[in-house]
Each structure stands twice: as structure tokens, then as C-alpha cells.
Amino acid sequence: MLGFLGPNGAGKTTAMRTIFRLLRPESGSVTWNDEPIEPDDLLRFGYLPEQRGLYPKMRAGDQLTYLGRLHGMSKHDARESAFGWLDRFGLADRVGDPVESLSHGNQQRVQLAAALVHDPELLVLDEPFSGLDPIAVETMSDVLREQAALGKAVVFSSHQLDLVEDLCEEVAIIDNGQVVVRGNVERLKDSAPIRHLELETEGDPSELLEFLDGVQSTRMNGERLIAIISADTDVRGFIAHAQQAGKVRHFAYKTPSLSDLFRDAVR
């Protein structure tokens, strides 16, 4: 599962549209399994566009069956799969309702089902989490994890970096149409030049800073000191000093979050 990140206007949607031959690349090429993508390959891909779109007056079940058939499924398989996904999203009783009569959240679920109905090898989802309530986010995350576990390639873009961090093994961060960071999330975090250090003591933790090397910036969050330090700083001496100074209520030494990597990459 690949998280596809970048600030607004970086070219995420453009890149995704290019995969589906909706746009012609000015340079470069799109390949799948090392082969250039042919129109027939698109039938094995699933796409959730940023601008959601379904036929408003068409019944949910018919709509998904139709999209399945467009991807080459038999009528029976398409219907089975369409109903299966609607059932999965708790919409089994809405199969015969026009899409426009569904709530916004349910329309989103149908839209996701539309990307999944033909059991694609590659899922490309443009902002799948935007506008979803926490429960819908949970369903969406489950589906994505499940698809990845089935061996499907999943690429999605999002601005909710916590979710991306939670879901993805890999991320690609783009800025101005160029990939600026790409790799395994944990490894990227490990190889970052900085670490986060948090300390909360009975005394004023900022007095202990003189025992810490490589401090790049500090700030206080209530009584908690948050410092960004070089990754190569040895903090063992600092911990000993802190313990001598008084009771330590909270201590954390972390790799930077994905948000930090993101901000750093696109700055």
C-alpha cells in the first residue's frame, strides 16, 4: 500500500488521471509490471476519482453491476459482486434505491464499491478519506488493508497523514510534479536526521536543556518540553540528569512523524 502525498496543486490528481489515460503525459511514461499501460490494462484497475461521480437517478445495484460489466464481467458475476459490496457496506437494503436518494456518506461507499466491483489488481484512490465520518474512515481503512492483504496494489492520496502512517508501508511525497521523498515509512523515519524528545518533570524541564547536545528547536506544550534534536545525539546522559533533578512524569524519544517528514520534504 502506497500513500501518495503532496501539497495542494503538487500534481497528485494529475498523476492519477495519467495512469488511467485520462491525460496525456507531457513527458515520461506509465508502466505496470514493467510494461507500458495499454487500454485493456485499465479494465484490471480500479479508480476512485477525486470528483466523485455516479448516475444520480440510477439504482445503486444496477449502477455497480453496469460498471462491473464495463470492466468485462459477466452479468451474473457483476451482479453478485455489486450486491456483495453493498452488503459489506451495510447498504444491502438500498440496492434498489437511486444513488441520489442516499446520504452523502453512503454515496461515498457506493463510489468506493464502484472502484472495487471488478476485483481490480490495482486500486487508485484519490482522497478516499475526505468527507468521511470516523466510522466510515474505519470501514475504508479496513477495506484497504484487506485489499492489500489479498495482494492488490493500493495507491491512495490523502492529507490525513496519521491515517497514511497507520495504513501504508510506503509513501511517495511529490511537490511541483516531482517525487521528493519515496520509500518505506519506517525506514524513512529512521533515516531522518532528527528525533523528537518530550520531557515532563516536577521541576522546570527547560533548565535541563544544557545537558542536551544537538538541540535544533524547543517549545513548551503546557508543562511538557518538546525538543527537536539531531538523530546522532546520545540522550543517555540527559536522562540521568533528568532523573536526578526530580520525578520524571513523562519521557519520550521518537522518530519524527510522517507530518514532520512531509513538511520537511515540501518546504
Next chain:
Amino acid sequence: MTGFPTLWQVALREITERIRSKAYLITTGLTVLIVLGLIVAPTLFGSDTSESSVGTVGDGNDIIIATAVDLGNANDEPDEPPSVAIETIEYNDRESAETALDDGEIDAVLVDGDEVIVQSVGGFSGNSLMSGLQRAAGTVQIQGIIEEEGQQAADIIEILTSDPLETTTLTEGDPEDGDSRTLIAYFGLLLLYLAVLLYGTWILTGVTEEKSNRVVEVLLSSIRPWQILGGKILGIGSLALLQLLGTIAIAVIALRVTGAFDLPPIEIGAVLNLLLWFVLGFVIFAVLFGAAGSLVSRTEEANTIAMPMSMAAVVGFFVSISALNDPDGVVATIFTFVPITAPFVVPVRVALQSIPAWQYVLSLVICVASIGVLTVLAGRIYAGGLLRYGGRVGLREAWRSAAE
């Protein structure tokens, strides 16, 4: 699945979704009702006999009225009700007859066989009664002159009411078929015109709707623009043909049942020829409407962009109406070779048997070729226009941004 099966899926969706929609059922029902009404109503409320009553004052009136009835009914079939019936009411003096005329009890007054009084000039039925009486009076006068020479009145009436010259034509075929062929061509012309304006608009708004509710991005992520456009045209076209043929069938049945109007014998060849040009004409316009629909994002804008096509249909319609009068003329010949007007003009010229074979074939080739070319051009504009939202997309812009 590639190519045509996908196109067929798109067409199938168009057909099932539209048949299911209330709007389609209502318009179909209304069309059938209107057609039935137009055919059945005259037989319920009207009668074939034109009845009138004429007041008479003085002598010499009866023979004119009797002659008017004879002349009016001269071409009737023996088993049909008479075309003209005139009731006669005698008045003693001119004043009482004028009063009755003013009160609407009678339609006209004949005085002494040489004067006719009517309420006022005008109205179709008044004029037909007037001209009937005038013609009868003239006949009576001629009759008087010729009777002195010993001729029979019936012979005169025979001469005056029949077409004395026998008609033949230079082209092959029974001249009696000419009426039928012209009628079919005229009817076909009207249907093509209506179909282009009505169902062309369906294609236009259908394309714009798919664009405005963004479903087109989902579609284009799996299938090709030409499959969407082609499927739409096939689906809506089949539906159009179904609705038209259904309406015509109902009209023909109603005409046969009520006998309100005599149908000329219908030639299968003429109908097939008409069908061929109907399909060609519809497809040419449908492709253009489809491409136009992809250039706008909202249905409100769709009507504006449809203008050039609607104008072209109007031009085609009027050119072919003029071709009915002058099928060999320069105008008719030129527009035979313009792909968007040919489907209107050629059937008319075929019906009037005034198109040389080479012109027919050339026109057919031009039409089929231009459908091919237009589909490629329109397909590219369609593909380029579909994903550009917000306002109208220029033709050039759509052309250049197309992905193939």
C-alpha cells in the same frame, strides 16, 4: 471485453434507464394520445357531408341548387355518403329571408335565380357554398344555351367535373404511385427533422449530464470515449426509432380502423430507402450533438451550443421542401452532396424519381465517409472536452487536450 461488446453495454444502459424513467413514459404516452386524437377526433365530431341550408325567394332557384348538389357529388363513390347536401327553405319575400339569414337559420339566400345574399364575406365553409352556387349557376346558364342545340345536361356536367386529359409520365412506374412516394418522402422528412431536434437533444443533454455529474471520469477510467459516444448514439437512436415506428404503427392501425383517411398503397422499397437515410441522417447529427455536449459543463449551456446543429436541421428541412417543388434544380443538386443536408434531400429526390443513380451513390458514399470522419473528429473533441470543467471549452482546446 473490448470494442463493441462494451459499446453495446453502454447502449443497453441508455435504453433500460430511459425506458424506466417517468419522463420517457409520459412523452411516449402523450405522443400516442395526440396522434390518436388527431385521427379519431374528426370521425367523432365531423361528418364527411358538408351540410348547408339555403333560403329561396322567387323562381328559378331550384335548378341551381339541384345542379350545385349534382356537381358537388359528381366525384363521390356510390357507397359513400354524399359530399354536399343542401336544404332548401322557401320565403315569401326578400325581407323575411334576410331576417332568417341574419338570425343564422340559413347560410345564404338565392333571389330569382340571379342574386345570392350571404351574411358576410369570409370563412372556408361560406366560400365553398358560394363557389358551389356560382359554379352551379354558370352550369345552368350553359345548359340553357346548349339545350337549344339538343345536348343533354348530364353530358355537360360530365365534362365540367372530370379531368378530361389522361395523365402519363416519362419516368417508369405507375403515376398513381407518385402520390404515395411523395407522401412517404414528405412524412420521412418530417420525422427525421423531429427526430434530430428531439433525440439529438437527448444525446446532447445526456453527454452534458454525464460530464456535470462527473460520472464520465469513472467511465473513461475503463472504457474509451468512442465506446461511450457510440453506445449512447446506438441506445438513444434505437429508442428513437422504436418510439417513432411504434407511433407510426398506431397511427396506421387507427387510420385503417376509423377509415378517416385513405392511405395510398405503400411501397416497401420506398420505406426501406427512407429508413436508410433516416439512420444516416440521425447518426450524422447525433455525432455532432455528442461532441457539442462534451464542450459544456452544465445542461443550461447545452441549448446554446446546440444552435448550429438545430440551424443545420432547419436548413436541411427547408431545402428538401423546396426540392419537393424543384427536384432537379441546382439547389437540390448541390445539397445532395452536403452530408448534413443529404439525408433530407435525397429521399425527396428518390421519391420524385429525379435523382440520377450516380448522384445517389456518390451522396451515399459522402454520407457514410463523413460519418466515419466525423466520428473520429467528434470523438477526439469529446474526449478532450469531457474532463475540462467550468464554462465552455473551445474547440481548439478540446482538440489539443485529447489524449490520443
